[in-house]
Amino acid sequence: MQIPSKLKPYYENVAFSKEDGRMIINLGPQHPSSHGNLRLVLELDGEKVVKCTPMIGYMHRGMEKMAENMIYQEFIPTTDRMDYVAASANNYAYVAAVEKLCGLEIPRRAQIIRMMLLELNRLASHLLWLATHALDIGAMTVFLYCFREREYVMDLIEKYCGARLTHSSMRIGGAMLDLPANFTQELLAFCDKFLNDVKDYETLLDDNRIWRLRTEGVGVVTKEQALSWGCSGVMLRGSGIEWDIRKEEPYLLYNEVQFGVPFANQGDTYARYKCYMQEFRESVKILRQLVPMYRESSPELICNNKEFVSASKEQIMTQNYSLMQHFVLVTQGLRPPVGDVYVPTESPKGELGYFIKSDGSTRPYRLKARTPSFWHCSFYEELLVGTYVADVVAIMGSTNIVLGEIDR
Amino acid sequence: MREYKDKINAQKQDYYKDRFYHAPQTTKIDIKGSEFEYLFDEFNNNFSVLNSFIELDIAVFIINKEDNLKALRKAKDLGFTTFTELICSDYLAKDNSYEVQYLLLNMNKKQRLRIVTTCKADEAIESGVCVFKGLNWSEREAYDMLGVNFINHPNLKRLLMPDDWFDYPLKKSYPLEGDEFAKWYEIDRIFGKEYREVVGPENRDSGRVDCNDTNNFSRIYHEVPKGAEPISIAYKQEYQEDEGVMFVKKVKRADSKFIEGRR
Numbered sequence: 159m160q161i162p163s164k165l166k167p168y169y170e171n172v173a174f175s176k177e178d179g180r181m182i183i184n185l186g187p188q189h190p191s192s193h194g195n196l197r198l199v200l201e202l203d204g205e206k207v208v209k210c211t212p213m214i215g216y217m218h219r220g221m222e223k224m225a226e227n228m229i230y231q232e233f234i235p236t237t238d239r240m241d242y243v244a245a246s247a248n249n250y251a252y253v254a255a256v257e258k259l260c261g262l263e264i265p266r267r268a269q270i271i272r273m274m275l276l277e278l279n280r281l282a283s284h285l286l287w288l289a290t291h292a293l294d295i296g297a298m299t300v301f302l303y304c305f306r307e308r309e310y311v312m313d314l315i316e317k318y319c320g321a322r323l324t325h326s327s328m329r330i331g332g333a334m335l336d337l338p339a340n341f342t343q344e345l346l347a348f349c350d351k352f353l354n355d356v357k358d359y360e361t362l363l364d365d366n367r368i369w370r371l372r373t374e375g376v377g378v379v380t381k382e383q384a385l386s387w388g389c390s391g392v393m394l395r396g397s398g399i400e401w402d403i404r405k406e407e408p409y410l411l412y413n414e415v416q417f418g419v420p421f422a423n424q425g426d427t428y429a430r431y432k433c434y435m436q437e438f439r440e441s442v443k444i445l446r447q448l449v450p451m452y453r454e455s456s457p458e459l460i461c462n463n464k465e466f467v468s469a470s471k472e473q474i475m476t477q478n479y480s481l482m483q484h485f486v487l488v489t490q491g492l493r494p495p496v497g498d499v500y501v502p503t504e505s506p507k508g509e510l511g512y513f514i515k516s517d518g519s520t521r522p523y524r525l526k527a528r529t530p531s532f533w534h535c536s537f538y539e540e541l542l543v544g545t546y547v548a549d550v551v552a553i554m555g556s557t558n559i560v561l562g563e564i565d566r
Numbered sequence: 567m568r569e570y571k572d573k574i575n576a577q578k579q580d581y582y583k584d585r586f587y588h589a590p591q592t593t594k595i596d597i598k599g600s601e602f603e604y605l606f607d608e609f610n611n612n613f614s615v616l617n618s619f620i621e622l623d624i625a626v627f628i629i630n631k632e633d634n635l636k637a638l639r640k641a642k643d644l645g646f647t648t649f650t651e652l653i654c655s656d657y658l659a660k661d662n663s664y665e666v667q668y669l670l671l672n673m674n675k676k677q678r679l680r681i682v683t684t685c686k687a688d689e690a691i692e693s694g695v696c697v698f699k700g701l702n703w704s705e706r707e708a709y710d711m712l713g714v715n716f717i718n719h720p721n722l723k724r725l726l727m728p729d730d731w732f733d734y735p736l737k738k739s740y741p742l743e744g745d746e747f748a749k750w751y752e753i754d755r756i757f758g759k760e761y762r763e764v765v766g767p768e769n770r771d772s773g774r775v776d777c778n779d780t781n782n783f784s785r786i787y788h789e790v791p792k793g794a795e796p797i798s799i800a801y802k803q804e805y806q807e808d809e810g811v812m813f814v815k816k817v818k819r820a821d822s823k824f825i826e827g828r829r
Contacts, residue, residue, distance in 0.1 A: 218726045220742075222711075223735060227578040227742050258622055259592065310828060385648040388700030399673070406676050490582055497592025499622050500669060500678070502650070513653050513669070518589025520580055524655035528669075536703035566711070566726060 180208075185550060187215060192554070193561040198538065202547060210542040212535055217565040225525035229491025230256050231330060233525075237512075238324035240527060241563045244283040246275045246315075247505035249328040254409060255512040256330050259499040260466045260492065265458035268332035269410045274345070274448050275315065275327055276410075277441045281352070282311040283506035284434050284441075288359060291431070291555035295372050300362050307355050310348050317341055330492070331467035332460035342449045349442045356438045363431070373427040377541060377553035380425060387540070388533040391508025392433045393557060397425035403504040415447045427556040434558075466492045491520035500528075507531055507558050529563035574659040576741040594619040594626075602677065605644060612640055624669075624678045631666070631683040631691050638668060638681065638697040646670035646679055652694075652704035654712050656738050662687050664714045668694065668701075690715035693722075711736035743770040 181202045186192025195215030201208045221240060225233045237252045238245040250272055257264065264272075289304035312322040317338050319327035327333070363369045379389065379397045394401055402419040404412040420436030422429035461467055468487050469480035496518040502511045508530025515524035534557040541557075542550055597606050597618045602625040609615050613633035619626055629637050638649075650669040657663050661684075668681040685691040693716040694701040706725040708714045713734035716722055724731065732747035733740055749767040750759075757765055769776075790797055 214726065216726070216728060220735060223740075223742060313828060383699075386699040388649055388698065401673055406673075490580060493587070493589060495590040495592045497594075497621055498626075498667075498680070499592070500624060500651075500680075502678070509650065511650070513651060515653075515655055521578065524653070526651065526653045528651040532703065533700050536700060539702070540699065566707070 183547075185547075189551075193559070195561050195565075196535070196559075198542070198550065198554075200542070200547065200550065205546050205548070207542050207545050207547065207550065210538055212538045214535065214561065214564050217561065219565060221527060222525050222566050226522055229520045230494070230522070231487070231491060234328065234330075235324065235326040238326055239562060240529060241283075241505065241507065241510075241531070241560045242323055243286050243560055244279045244506045245323060245325045246272075246279040246327055247283075247503065247510060249326060250276055251501065251503045251505065251510045252512045253328045253330055254501045254503060255499050255514050256492075256494065258501050259494045259497065259514055259516055260330075260463075261495075262331050262461050262463055262466060264332050264461055265456075266411070267336070267452065267455040267457060268459050268461075270448055270452045270455055271318075271333045271337060271459075272328060273410050273412070273415075274337075274445065274452070275318065275325065277444050277448075278311050278315055278345075279325075280441050280506045281438065282308055282315070284438060285311065287506075287555075287558045288431075288434060291552075291558075292363065292369075294551045294555040295369065297363065297366070297369065300359055303355065303358060303362075307352060310351070314341070314345060314348060317344070329460065329467075331463065332458075334459070336457065336459060337452065342452060345445060346449055349446050352442055353439065356435060360435055370428065372549070372552050373431060373556070375424075376427045376549045377545065377556060378424070378426045379537075379541065383537070383540065384425075387537040389508070389537060390530050390533070391504070391506070391558075392430050392437070393508060393530075393534055393537075395419065395421040396430035396433050398423040403502050403509060407502060409501070409503060411451070412444075414451070415444050417441075417444050427552055430556045466494070493518060493520055502528075505530065507560065507563075508534070527563075527566065531557075531559035531561070531563040535559050535564050571741075573739060575738045577738055578742070592621055594621050596620075597625060600625075601675070602679075605641075605679065608640060608644060609637065612636055624680050626680045626682060628682045631685050631689075634666070634668070634681070634683050635692050635694065635697065638670075638694050641670050641679060641681065642697060645672045645674050646677075647673065649698045649700060650678070652701055652708060654708040654714050656712055656736065657684070658687055659738060664712060666691060666708070666714065685714060687713075690717045692717055693719040695719060710734070713737065 183200050183202060185198040185200055187195050187197045192198070195217050197213040197215065199211040199213065201210070219239070221236060224236055228236070234249055234252060237248040240248045285304045285308040289301040289308070292300035292304070315325060316322050318335070318341065319325050321327075379393060381397050381399060384394050384397045384399065398421060400419055400421045403409075405419050417440045418436075420433045420440065422433055460470075464480070464483050466487075468474065468484040469477070473480040474484050494516045496516055498513065498515050500511050500513040502509050504510070509528065510530060511528045513524075513526040513528060514522045517523040537557070538554075542553060545553060597603060597620055600620055602620060605625060605627070606615065606618055609627060613629060613636050615627055615629055617628040627637065648671050650671050653667040653669065655665045657665055663684045663686045666683050666685055670679045670681065672679070683691070691714065693705055695705065696718070702720065703725060705716045705719055706722060709716060709722055710724040710726050711734055723729065727735065728751075731751070733745060749770060750762060752768055753762060753765050
């Protein structure tokens with residue numbers, strides 16, 4: 159037993175043997191695959207994991223607490239920091255919850271812009287996932303390729319909202335800005351180019367001997383496990399449950415576009431990888447359909463509801479009442495009706511939703527973020543037991559967690 | 567004199583209060599005659615349902631806390647095979663209780679259901695881990711953040727905060743920037759209690775700037791070693807142009823390069 163003192167803390171990373179062949183090791187928090195603050199305490203029997211205890215560090219920024227101390231509009235930039243890989247998805251999930259609570263009707267063009275951003279963000283998030291997952295397993299080339307293509311996606315998003323990672327691009331009631339000139343052409347050009355890139359990744363990985371050995375039959379998630387542990391997104395679809403919220407409980411204009419929901423029955427890491435690869439193509443398909451929809455839509459961007467949304471700039475500058483209303487909305491915040499709301503959305507990582515309990519004041523009484531990574535990370539307790547140490551990293555990669563979401 | 571602080575609700579409050587404002591309610595639809603009617607009958611036969619309605623597309627059933635496992639099991643049998651979230655909220659100031667909600671999902675019928683119970687602060691609620699394994703962490707989180715007690719949980723430990731953290735941060739009585747104990751927590755852990763005088767309390771206000779603190783970037787260009795007197799003259803600053811101008815005036819447009827696009 160170590161006796162810790164102020165100057166001699168625990169040496170937690172020193173592996174010590176418990177019995178013959180039994181060993182407790184800490185995977186992370188410094189391991190590159192563990193995102194900097196995930197620590198897996200693995201109890202090993204030889205190389206087999208007997209027990210796994212995930213610990214999620216003390217990053218704890220208190221997102222929910224912050225939300226309860228902010229007016230509704232103020233919280234939008236904070237949602238970016240939850241899942242910083244797919245910031246728009248978080249923006250939308252939050253904004254959608256507030257809009258549903260207030261009963262706002264979003265103009266069609268704003269919905270199309272939102273969908274474009276969401277799908278672009280989905281691509282960016284999946285690209286980062288593929289890059290890091292491949293790198294964790296040892297495929298360096300894919301990592302470089304994916305980051306190259308990710309730049310194109312981020313360029314597009316940057317053109318729209320000026321930010322590359324933390325977009326804060328959505329507003330309660332619609333969108334602030336229209337798409338810039340030539341955006342749709344560039345989007346289509348990217349769509350044409352990107353499909354070839356996806357083919358490149360697949361050429362590199364699909365039949366790669368090492369890749370298949372490292373991923374096939376590794377980290378198998380059964381249907382029952384996935385349901386019981388609250389898995390969502392690709393973790394669910396990889397184990398044979400065809401459930402995509404965009405399809406099943408459509409929001410925005412997802413019921414107007416054609417796209418498929420890729421799913422696999424094996425439930426292993428390779429199956430999840432194949433799902434992700436197919437999702438690239440489906441996202442591109444959606445993006446392509448959005449362009450003509452955008453061109454036909456009327457130019458309203460933000461809904462006309464003076465109670466919750468500021469009037470247009472022109473009105474604010476000319477009409478006294480609009481100015482007063484705007485002043486109240488900015489300084490005090492909007493006052494939604496009393497009630498509870500939860501809107502599920504399909505983020506790149508799974509089901510993402512914000513539960514808001516409103517007591518009629520300008521700040522949420524309780525805001526609870528339902529973030530997919532939280533459940534996938536808790537699932538490690540069961541998923542990693544019985545696997546080998548070398549596979550732990552592959553499985554961790556395939557679950558696609560972001561620790562910023564797990565921390566509250 | 568010590569500053570007065572509300573012990574019951576330490577959260578930010580609206581500055582302006584409109585005495586005549588009555589907040590509207592969200593519409594609550596009767597569950598009878600809706601697609602959720604089958605749930606009501608099944609639930610009512612097995613345990614007492616205190617209230618039920620549909621709020622913003624989600625069916626809500628308010629039940630006693632003793633029936634929570636029965637309700638979860640029944641819901642699971644009725645096709646709500648996966649759960650979405652466990653939400654606990656603090657009503658300690660109102661009636662010394664927590665509100666515990668289970669959010670469940672039926673994938674075949676595409677329905678969502680909220681089972682709502684209340685649990686007194688000094689009582690405990692049965693853990694739902696035996697029905698849905700994923701509740702494991704969310705119950706730990708609820709315990710960690712709000713102090714809700716769950717019985718028969720396999721591992722009810724703190725999840726986000728350190729084990730020896732005092733109080734539960736998501737309570738309404740807990741201040742946004744932490745309490746008296748939070749202020750000293752890291753100082754005590756790193757240096758020891760006897761160093762409190764030497765080190766001073768932790769600054770938990772991320773927006774605070776102390777102009778007398780010459781160490782922590784609060785006096786840019788005026789930093790001095792710890793303990794030394796602050797200096798009045800700024801260090802020499804280097805700008806893009808000679809003689810140090812605050813703003814660049816002579817931008818050489820011809821020298822700059824515009825990239826048409828990525829190749």
